Structure formats: structure tokens, C-alpha cells
Amino acid sequence: MSTIDSLIAAAEAHSAPTYHPLPVVVATADGAWMTDVEGRRYLDLLAGYSALNFGHGNRRLLDAARAQMERVTLTSRAFHHDRFADFCAQLAELCGMEMVVPMNTGAEAVETAVKTARKWGYRVKGVPAEMAKIVVAANNFHGRTTTIISFSTDPEARADFGPYTPGFEIVPYGDLTAMRSAMTENTVAVLLEPIQGEAGVLVPPAGYLPAVRELTRERNVLFVADEIQSGLGRTGRTFACEHEGVVPDVYVLGKALGGGIVPVSAVVSSAEVLGVFRPGEHGSTFGGNPLACAVALEVMAMLRSGEYQARAAELGEHLHRELGALTGTGRVSEVRGRGLWAGVDIHPRYGTGREICEKLMDRGVLVKDTHRSTIRIAPPLVITKEDLDWGLAQLRGVLGI
Ligand SMILES: Cc1ncc(COP(=O)(O)O)c(C=O)c1O
Numbered sequence: 001m002s003t004i005d006s007l008i009a010a011a012e013a014h015s016a017p018t019y020h021p022l023p024v025v026v027a028t029a030d031g032a033w034m035t036d037v038e039g040r041r042y043l044d045l046l047a048g049y050s051a052l053n054f055g056h057g058n059r060r061l062l063d064a065a066r067a068q069m070e071r072v073t074l075t076s077r078a079f080h081h082d083r084f085a086d087f088c089a090q091l092a093e094l095c096g097m098e099m100v101v102p103m104n105t106g107a108e109a110v111e112t113a114v115k116t117a118r119k120w121g122y123r124v125k126g127v128p129a130e131m132a133k134i135v136v137a138a139n140n141f142h143g144r145t146t147t148i149i150s151f152s153t154d155p156e157a158r159a160d161f162g163p164y165t166p167g168f169e170i171v172p173y174g175d176l177t178a179m180r181s182a183m184t185e186n187t188v189a190v191l192l193e194p195i196q197g198e199a200g201v202l203v204p205p206a207g208y209l210p211a212v213r214e215l216t217r218e219r220n221v222l223f224v225a226d227e228i229q230s231g232l233g234r235t236g237r238t239f240a241c242e243h244e245g246v247v248p249d250v251y252v253l254g255k256a257l258g259g260g261i262v263p264v265s266a267v268v269s270s271a272e273v274l275g276v277f278r279p280g281e282h283g284s285t286f287g288g289n290p291l292a293c294a295v296a297l298e299v300m301a302m303l304r305s306g307e308y309q310a311r312a313a314e315l316g317e318h319l320h321r322e323l324g325a326l327t328g329t330g331r332v333s334e335v336r337g338r339g340l341w342a343g344v345d346i347h348p349r350y351g352t353g354r355e356i357c358e359k360l361m362d363r364g365v366l367v368k369d370t371h372r373s374t375i376r377i378a379p380p381l382v383i384t385k386e387d388l389d390w391g392l393a394q395l396r397g398v399l400g401i
Contacts, residue, residue: 003037022361029056032383034366043391045367047380049197050229050341053256054302055382061259061298068294076285087293090300091268094238095251099274101267102288106228106254107143109265112282113191113224113252114147116267118167119276121188125220131186135221137173141198142191142226174204176211183215189222189250190215194240197229200374201336201343209244216249222273228254228265233381236313236339238303243338249273259299264292308381312339315388319377322392331399342377343370350399363394 001009007025027037032055034042047053054061068083075081088100101116103109117134121127136142138153149157150164158164169187171178173196194209196202216223225248230240232253241248250273254265263286267274286292302308316339323342326332334345346356353369360367360375367375379388 007037022357022366024361024366031055031057032380032387040364042361042364042366043379043383043387043394045365045377045379045391047378048260049255049368050232050234050378051255051258052260053233053308053381054259054299055380056260058259058382060302061261061295064294064298065259065261065291068291071290073291074286074289077283077288081290081293083290083293083297084288087288087297090297091253091257091266094300094303095253095268096247097251097268098271099269101274101277101282102292103254103265103267103284104263104286104292105143106252106265107145107148108284108287109228109252109254109267110142110148110191110226111145112267113189113226113250115282116250116269116273116276117189117191117222117224119281120222120273121186123276124272125188127186127188132188133167133169133184133186135169135171135179135182135187135190137192137196138170139173139196139199139202140191140193141196142193142228173199173202174208176208176215179212180215183219183221187219187221189224191224191226193226193230194244194246195230195235195338195341197341197376198370200345200371201341201376203336203338206244209241209246213246213248222250223248224250224252226252228252230341232256232299233303233308233312234339234341234378236316237309240338257296257299258292259295261295262292264296312381315381315383315385316340318385319388319392322389323377326396326399326401329399329401331401337377340377340379340381340383344375344377344395346373346375346399348373356398359398360394363397365391365394 004025025037026034028035032044034044091100092098101112103112118132121132136151142148147165151168152158169182171182225241227239250269258264323335331347331350333347336343353373353375357367357369369375
């Protein structure tokens with residue numbers, strides 16, 4: 001048995017089968033490239049679902065992490081530490097908001113947003129106890145906790161995990177009329193991904209997000225934007241909402257905020273909204289820890305230069321031009337996305353998404369399928385144009401173009 005096969009067999013023997021990874025075993029990584037245990041190199045066109053926007057082993061981020069690791073890594077929120085104030089102030093400023101609740105994973109931040117919206121509904125809006133409702137979109141992906149999967153429409157994500165958390169109304173993504181009809185006086189929030197990543201990089205119709213903004217304002221409902229995957233440079237702007245000139249009431253952030261080094265997530269909003277919490281009502285042992293804050297501060301410094309957003313916009317235009325050309329070949333039925341983020345629907349005749357990913361892997365490119373014959377492309381924003389072109393050439397090769 002090869003080293004790779006035996007490592008995979010051992011992983012399969014001792015880890016619950018919650019994933020079906022491609023048969024590659026990564027040992028090291030740098031920039032947009034990963035190297036396996038036998039020295040074979042792969043171009044990473046997934047970037048940890050956008051957690052690696054700044055690439056693998058980013059020097060600035062590693063230096064910030066190392067320096068912090070020598071000082072203090074964890075205090076818990078029982079005590080203050082000297083990176084916390086800057087982290088909160090700078091993240092609030094980046095979002096044009098006032099306050100932050102620091103958490104770790106994306107799902108925790110979404111849970112925090114759900115709790116925030118409910119508490120705001122009871123304490124500020126005056127919704128009767130236990131009556132708060134949150135409107136969400138079909139085909140959403142917001143994480144894996146019991147409450148979050150309660151409002152998923154993906155049978156795989158939900159089956160056998162009930163009883164489910166009540167209090168959510170599901171409406172079709174992009175359908176304002178359905179959203180309007182789903183709202184009552186007890187609606188406290190609309191929770192949306194400004195672009196639905198896991199659903200296949202679905203961009204809503206132009207004007208949808210501004211209309212949701214207007215409707216939520218009219219009805220005194222919080223607009224909560226889950227920018228965990230779409231935010232922090234991926235689409236060519238700091239936030240995907242910016243493409244439509246929309247500022248939500250609440251941003252939910254994660255993934256790239258931790259620089260691909262540590263899990264860092266946050267809910268960011270106004271003092272009116274996040275000021276509803278009192279000590280003891282919410283928290284996390286690791287949320288806002290010194291190491292997380294140090295890495296996130298460096299991430300924010302990098303974003304402030306605008307260089308990563310500009311790069312995603314410029315290379316993204318190139319990516320979409322190249323992918324768009326494939327739709328004329330009959331092999332690709334649709335391409336969606338913004339910036340360095342694309343969902344590519346392969347005609348089923350040329351294989352399932354998984355089969356395409358396996359063939360790409362054989363050619364040294366790592367991507368991930370989603371929903372049957374869709375592959376999504378989301379390289380680290382530091383990828384060179386040459387490497388991106390090489391990756392696209394491999395895709396054309398797999399499709400026989
Ligand atoms: C939009 C969105 N929200 C939430 C999550 C959950 O994040 P995590 O896996 O860090 O819990 C994800 C993960 O893919 C996501 O894409």
C-alpha cells in the first residue's frame with residue numbers, strides 16, 4: 001500500500017465518516033500551492049472555502065501569529081488583554097459599525113446572530129415572549145449546529161437530527177414578494193447570504209439586496225448578512241453587499257478573518273443592537289483570544305490597503321471572462337459568481353462534479369464540487385494570473401476543450 005493509501009485508510013478507520021475528501025494527503029502548503037506527502041504539487045482552487053483568502057503560509061500573518069504566541073495566547077474573557085480593544089474597534093470600523101461579539105467558527109457567529117436578533121426583538125422591538133421569527137432563504141448554508149440545520153432545506157444536512165428549533169420562515173432566495181408575505185409583526189430578522197456559496201455560488205437578481213434592505217427598514221426588521229464566505233475580499237470588495245450599495249444591520253464574519261491560521265468569527269453591528277446583551281448572557285472561552293485578535297488585526301491591516309480586493313476584482317474579471325467562454329462549448333451550462341469566486345455547472349454528460357474534481361486532481365488542481373455537477377472555484381486571492389490560467393487550462397483539458 002502506498003503512503004497515501006495507508007494514511008487515507010487510517011483516517012477512514014478512526015474518523016467519523018462526515019466527509020468524503022478527495023484522495024490527496026497534504027503535507028505542506030505555500031501561497032496557492034499545496035504539496036502532498038510524496039512531494040506532488042497541487043494548485044489550490046478552493047482556499048479552504050475562503051478561509052485562506054490570503055494564501056497558505058502568508059508571511060505577514062504567520063509573523064503576527066508567532067509574535068503573539070510568544071506573548072500570550074489565551075486569557076478567556078474573564079480578564080482583559082491588550083489586543084482585544086484594537087480588534088473590536090478596528091473590526092467595527094471596517095464594517096462601519098460600533099460593536100463586536102467575537103466568536104470562533106462561522107456557525108457560532110450565526111448562532112450568535114440568531115440570539116442577538118431574538119433578544120433585540122424582545123427587548124427593543126417589543127415582540128411578545130417566544131414569538132420571534134427569522135426569515136431565511138431556501139438553499140442557505142449557515143453552518144451545522146442543531147438550530148442552524150433546523151432552517152436548512154438540504155435533506156442531507158437535516159435528516160435524523162430533529163427535533164428542530166422553531167422560529168424560522170423559509171422563502172425562495174431572490175423572491176422579494178415571498179419575503180414580504182412571510183413577514184409579520186413578530187419578524188425580528190432576515191438572515192441571508194448576499195451570495196449563496198454552498199448552493200453553487202448563486203448571485204441574487206440585481207436589486208434584490210437593496211429591496212430587502214428597504215423592506216427590512218420599513219418593517220423594523222434586522223437585515224443580517226452572513227458574509228462568512230462572501231466577505232473580506234473574495235468578491236472584489238470587502239463585503240459582497242457593497243456590490244449593491246447595501247449596508248445591513250448586522251454582519252456575520254468568519255473564515256478569512258482568521259487568516260487560515262486560527263478560527264476567528266464575529267457578529268458586528270450597532271450599539272443599539274449588540275447593546276442588548278448583559279454579562280453572562282452569551283460568551284465563548286476562546287472567542288476574542290489574544291492570538292485570534294492578533295491574526296485578525298493583521299488581516300484587517302491587509303484589507304485596509306484595498307490591494308486584495310483590487311486583485312480579486314481584476315483577476316476575477318479575467319476568471320469570469322475565461323469561464324464565460326466555456327459556456328459556448330456545450331460542456332458548461334452556466335457560470336455564476338463575482339470576483340475570484342465562481343460556480344461552474346458542468347453538463348452532466350461530462351461527469352458528476354465529483355468526477356470532474358477527481359480528474360482535475362489527477363492534473364494537479366484541487367477544487368470542490370457542490371450539488372451534482374457544479375464545481376466551485378475560489379482560489380486564494382494571492383494566486384498569480386499565470387497559475388490561475390494554468391488551472392483553467394487543466395479544466396479545459398478535463399472537459400476535452
Ligand atoms: C455562508 C456561511 N455561513 C456559515 C458557515 C459555517 O462556518 P463554519 O464551518 O466555520 O462553522 C459557512 C461555511 O461554509 C458559510 O459558507
